[in-house]
Amino acid sequence: MNARRNRQWRVSRYPSAEEPIDEQQFEFVTTTAPEPEQGQFLVRTICLAPGPAQRGYLDKQHADFFANVPVGDVMRGRGIGQIVESRHPEYQVGDLFVGSLGWQDYSLQHPRGAEFVFSTKKILSPVYPLSIELGVLGQAGATAYFGLHEAGQIKPGDNVLVSAAAGGVGSTACQIARLSGANKVVGITGSEDKCEWLRDTLHVDATINYKTDNIGECLNELFPDGIDLFFDNVGGEILNTALEHLAMHARIALCGYIATDYATDPGPGPINYRYLVQKRSRMQGFIVFDYWKRFAEAEMQLRNWYSTGELIDTNDISEGLEAMPSALNSLFTGDNRGVKICRVSPDPAVDR
Amino acid sequence: MNARRNRQWRVSRYPSAEEPIDEQQFEFVTTTAPEPEQGQFLVRTICLAPGPAQRGYLDKQHADFFANVPVGDVMRGRGIGQIVESRHPEYQVGDLFVGSLGWQDYSLQHPRGAEFVFSTKKILSPVYPLSIELGVLGQAGATAYFGLHEAGQIKPGDNVLVSAAAGGVGSTACQIARLSGANKVVGITGSEDKCEWLRDTLHVDATINYKTDNIGECLNELFPDGIDLFFDNVGGEILNTALEHLAMHARIALCGYIATDYATDPGPGPINYRYLVQKRSRMQGFIVFDYWKRFAEAEMQLRNWYSTGELIDTNDISEGLEAMPSALNSLFTGDNRGVKICRVSPDPAVDR
Numbered sequence: 001m002n003a004r005r006n007r008q009w010r011v012s013r014y015p016s017a018e019e020p021i022d023e024q025q026f027e028f029v030t031t032t033a034p035e036p037e038q039g040q041f042l043v044r045t046i047c048l049a050p051g052p053a054q055r056g057y058l059d060k061q062h063a064d065f066f067a068n069v070p071v072g073d074v075m076r077g078r079g080i081g082q083i084v085e086s087r088h089p090e091y092q093v094g095d096l097f098v099g100s101l102g103w104q105d106y107s108l109q110h111p112r113g114a115e116f117v118f119s120t121k122k123i124l125s126p127v128y129p130l131s132i133e134l135g136v137l138g139q140a141g142a143t144a145y146f147g148l149h150e151a152g153q154i155k156p157g158d159n160v161l162v163s164a165a166a167g168g169v170g171s172t173a174c175q176i177a178r179l180s181g182a183n184k185v186v187g188i189t190g191s192e193d194k195c196e197w198l199r200d201t202l203h204v205d206a207t208i209n210y211k212t213d214n215i216g217e218c219l220n221e222l223f224p225d226g227i228d229l230f231f232d233n234v235g236g237e238i239l240n241t242a243l244e245h246l247a248m249h250a251r252i253a254l255c256g257y258i259a260t261d262y263a264t265d266p267g268p269g270p271i272n273y274r275y276l277v278q279k280r281s282r283m284q285g286f287i288v289f290d291y292w293k294r295f296a297e298a299e300m301q302l303r304n305w306y307s308t309g310e311l312i313d314t315n316d317i318s319e320g321l322e323a324m325p326s327a328l329n330s331l332f333t334g335d336n337r338g339v340k341i342c343r344v345s346p347d348p349a350v351d352r
Numbered sequence: 353m354n355a356r357r358n359r360q361w362r363v364s365r366y367p368s369a370e371e372p373i374d375e376q377q378f379e380f381v382t383t384t385a386p387e388p389e390q391g392q393f394l395v396r397t398i399c400l401a402p403g404p405a406q407r408g409y410l411d412k413q414h415a416d417f418f419a420n421v422p423v424g425d426v427m428r429g430r431g432i433g434q435i436v437e438s439r440h441p442e443y444q445v446g447d448l449f450v451g452s453l454g455w456q457d458y459s460l461q462h463p464r465g466a467e468f469v470f471s472t473k474k475i476l477s478p479v480y481p482l483s484i485e486l487g488v489l490g491q492a493g494a495t496a497y498f499g500l501h502e503a504g505q506i507k508p509g510d511n512v513l514v515s516a517a518a519g520g521v522g523s524t525a526c527q528i529a530r531l532s533g534a535n536k537v538v539g540i541t542g543s544e545d546k547c548e549w550l551r552d553t554l555h556v557d558a559t560i561n562y563k564t565d566n567i568g569e570c571l572n573e574l575f576p577d578g579i580d581l582f583f584d585n586v587g588g589e590i591l592n593t594a595l596e597h598l599a600m601h602a603r604i605a606l607c608g609y610i611a612t613d614y615a616t617d618p619g620p621g622p623i624n625y626r627y628l629v630q631k632r633s634r635m636q637g638f639i640v641f642d643y644w645k646r647f648a649e650a651e652m653q654l655r656n657w658y659s660t661g662e663l664i665d666t667n668d669i670s671e672g673l674e675a676m677p678s679a680l681n682s683l684f685t686g687d688n689r690g691v692k693i694c695r696v697s698p699d700p701a702v703d704r
Contacts, residue, residue: 065630240621257626269592269621274609276637278417283635285628 004033004042004084009075009103009324014058014068021055021329026075026103028322033106036087040110043081045101045321045344049134050077050328051168052258075103075324078139080123080130082348096123096348098133103324105344127306128349135315135339136172137302143255143288144173144231145298148180151286152229152253156181159223161242163187164233165204166194167331168339169255171314173231174204179305182229186222188215188238190334197337202312210238219245226250226279234259236267243272250281258332314338356385356394356436361427361455361676366410366420373407373681378427378455380674385458392462393438397453397673397696400431401486402680403520404610427455427676430491432475432482434700448475450485455676457696479658480701487667487691488524489654495607495640496525496583497650500532503638504581504605508533511575513594515539516585517556518546519683520691521607523666525583526556531657534581538574540567540590542686549689554664562590571597578602578631586611588619595624602633610684666690 009026036042056066057076069076079101083093088110091097099120101107112120123133135141147169148154160177164170165187177185187198188208195207208218215238219227226247232239236259242252276283291298305311316338318327323342330336361378388394408418409428421428431453435445440462443449451472453459464472475485487493499521500506512529516522517539529537539550540560547559560570567590571579578599584591588611594604628635643650657663668690670679675694682688 235626239625254625254629257629266623269623270625271618271621273591273606273622273625273635274587276635277606277609277639279637280639280642281637283625283628285631285633287629287632290632 004106006031006033006104006106007321008105009321011058011069011071011073011075013071014060015055020332021058021325023325025058026325034108036085036108038087040108041083041086041088041091041097043097043099043101043107043109044084045079045081045105045107046347047131047134048077048079048101048103048321048324048342048344049139049168050324050331050340050342051139052256052331054328055332076100077103077324078134079344080133080138081107091122096126096130096133097121098123098138103321105321126349127303128347129315130347130349131315131317131341131343132306132313134341135168136175136311136313137299137306138339139288140168140172140339141176141302141311142291142295142298143169144176145302146288146291146294147231147253147255147286148173148176148229150291151255151284152231152251154180154182154229157183158228159184159186159225159247161186161188161219161223161227161230162233163231163238163242164256164258165189165198165207166337167233168314168316168336170231170233171198171202171338173255174198174202175311176302176305177229177231178203179310184222188234194334194337202314215241216244223247229253231255232257235270240268240270240272243270243275246275246279246281248279248281250279252281252283254283254285315341318342320344356458358383358385358456358458359673360457361673363410363421363423363425363427365423366412367407372684373410373677375677377410378677386460388437388439388460390439392460393435393440393443393449395433395449395451395453395459395461396436397431397433397457397459398699399483399486400429400453400455400673400676400694400696401491401520402429402676402683402692402694403491404608404683406680407684428452429455429676430486431696432485432490433459443474448478448482448485449473450475450490455673457673478701479655480699481667482699482701483667483669483693483695484658484665486693487520488527488663488665489651489658490691491640492520492524492691493528493654493663494643494647494650495521496528497654498640498643498646499583499605499607499638500525500528500581502643503607503636504583504603506532506534506581509535510580511536511538511577511599513538513540513571513575513579513582514556514585515583515590515594516608516610517541517550517559518689519585520666520668520688522583522585523550523554523690524663525607526550526554527663527666528654528657529581529583530555531662536574540586546686546689554666567593568596575599581605583607584609587622592620592622592624595622595627598627598631598633600631600633602631604633604635606635606637667693670694672696 056062057069160182166189198204230252233256235257408414409421512534518541539556550556582604585608587609
């Protein structure tokens with residue numbers, strides 16, 4: 001068998017706090033794909049999905065939360081691929097597989113233990129293009145679904161606010177909130193283009209441009225009875241302002257805090273936490289991995305909505321493994337719209 | 353019938369943000385007790401319980417949360433009294449009554465509507481001295497009970513932290529946490545005396561003196577596996593530090609925020625809110641009045657614990673209606689220990 005050329009992004013150093021992610025923190029090397037041992041299989045990467053958490057893999061401050069990727073190692077990252085060699089009886093050549101493939105053309109994989117049983121899995125009834133399996137039907141979908149339904153305890157009639165609403169998880173949360181019976185869904189984002197996209201394509205009821213609008217005034221107008229559920233990806237000043245506009249018994253599903261996460265000076269904390277008492281409200285942090293054992297439940301619902309056209313694919317595609325550093329960085333600059341995906345090699349059903 | 357002399361503390365002006373509560377904000381007047389109309393009864397005040405919320409009645413900033421007491425009106429406040437005249441068929445002269453009596457010798461009362469049905473009620477099987485009905489068996493008891501069991505979802509084996517642990521609600525929460533099966537109860541307070549009292553009298557496992565100890569280091573040592581439940585009366589810097597020491601799936605029952613509540617400059621907010629995500633934890637605000645309909649449930653448990661000697665009376669008594677302004681102020685200076693009570697007139701069973 002001819003050796004397979006395996007390009008890899010290896011970590012060469014960690015970025016400093018406010019430095020953008022770019023190619024200087026990685027080495028792009030070409031090596032040879034390894035041979036699977038008994039129980040393993042080799043996966044060709046089709047698509048990768050950069051996620052904000054990946055910056056945490058390169059940040060010692062976050063080592064207690066995200067395992068850091070050691071300098072010299074291949075960058076860690078989730079993707080979908082196809083098995084090209086197998087020494088595992090239940091995984092056949094041609095099977096599709098979602099898991100932690102890393103920023104590379106080929107990876108050795110094996111089925112994981114029970115804890116993460118759904119985080120690496122065979123895709124049995126794929127939806128094409130396969131990138132959707134990494135988007136609204138994948139981790140972004142599960143995060144939005146469990147964030148709204150578990151952490152956020154969404155109820156029909158809720159008035160819902162979503163921050164970073166044009167991002168991968170945010171745009172999915174806007175859709176799922178509406179599909180779950182919200183009375184009103186308002187998205188906060190950072191450009192007029194993204195506001196329009198949220199309203200026209202994703203049918204969000206109203207939008208707030210945090211760069212040009214006064215968020216407090218907008219919330220006053222848009223939520224005269226207060227916010228019942230805030231799906232927050234941002235934290236910082238937006239969280240602080242939203243706290244002041246909660247309805248009684250409101251819930252904040254705290255998904256991320258990108259505003260303060262990688263800042264040298266994270267600024268003041270949310271002093272309006274006192275409204276949690278006044279409004280008998282809660283702020284609940286969550287992480288999608290805690291729900292992997294229940295992923296099938298979310299997946300069934302998400303696939304149903306997708307099949308009827310109610311849940312719209314929001315993938316924002318970059319081309320080529322080479323684009324991974326800039327694709328990851330785009331999540332922090334507000335340049336992406338929807339779920340960021342990098343296409344690495346042909347999709348078996350779509351690309352001919 | 354001779355007219356009854358009725359002394360009253362009337363509000364003469366609101367204190368500024370960092371001004372202590374004292375007699376200068378009130379007028380002490382002597383008037384005559386009114387006659388009850390049909391459906392009303394006249395109550396002689398036996399004890400009053402000042403509470404931190406009462407400062408909010410005199411603060412326009414808090415008007416959306418606590419109804420302000422208008423200047424010129426009798427200061428609002430909760431107490432226990434005895435009916436001395438009645439024109440209500442179900443309330444007899446001699447009956448004991450808990451409710452919003454105000455800072456005065458006599459008040460006209462009537463049974464309230466369903467919403468606050470347990471906040472004004474006849475005491476059928478009183479415990480003597482009656483001040484206990486305002487302490488561990490009263491609002492302090494109910495606040496600690498529902499805060500731990502509802503907002504805090506206490507579970508046997510929890511490692512529990514309580515702030516303002518020597519205060520009325522805090523000292524009751526320390527006791528109820530232990531009685532509810534906590535593995536460890538740690539109290540934060542502001543003097544060595546109060547630390548000793550918590551350990552020796554209330555059987556708290558360990559204490560932190562926030563004025564002399566490094567709270568973060570203490571939490572590190574005392575909670576090697578993290579805090580499962582934090583019953584927080586204080587907010588501010590203590591809340592921020594505790595957030596960093598949460599166990600997985602921890603719960604913060606947010607009862608008050610006395611550290612930042614009446615400050616001109618409340619300081620930075622709890623930037624460590626990010627640990628709510630990392631530890632999949634929650635911060636739940638609550639107010640005891642929301643649970644009044646279930647007060648009987650708490651009361652039965654509290655009376656059982658009290659009758660077996662497991663729940664200790666922590667009342668800290670001031671003498672005379674005259675003492676009310678300084679009694680209220682003592683809640684903010686850390687001078688009180690346990691539930692602050694002001695004795696206004698003789699207790700029918702105890703004072704002879």
